[in-house]
Amino acid sequence: MDADRAPESSEAAIIALRLTDTTVRTVDTTDLGAMFLLAQAHDPQAPHQDVRTLAAPDRRSADVLRTLVEADSLRSAAATLGMHRSTAQARHEALANTLGYDPRSTTGRMRYIAAELLLRLSDPIAPDDPKTTSPSGQAPGLLAPHTRG
Secondary structure, three states: OOHHHHHHHHHHHHHHHHHOOOOOOOOOHHHHOHHHHHHHHOOOOOOOHHHHHHHOOOHHHHHHHHHHHHOOOHHHHHHHHOOOHHHHHHHHHHHHHHHOOOOOOHHHHHHHHHHHHHHHHHOEOOOOOHHHOOOOOOOOOOEOOOOOO
């Protein structure tokens, strides 16, 4: 690599690291396409309202929301979640009200996906995370991957 490209390479590596988790072990930032530009522009100190709202739900609500967004239909989301369809519909309506948009619409899915990416870039580093701790034992000034607990 050329030395003059090192800052961009370093930034891409930091973003890739911050997007990894227990299910996604590696991230190639070239696979992010236009989402990489969004990641570069993100200021974790001043996250967008969509990111702040998405950070609020408990783990179960976050799992329900993710399933609703990813499923082909409300019926298939309900089946995946082990819920009755009317229960899934009620959860969908409550989550849409909380978010301020319908996460199953095309625009809503885009907002959810962008906010989820930025949320993963916003969580602070865990001091004992071996992936993000330097050999000296000090956590660098990076943000760790998103985990809900």
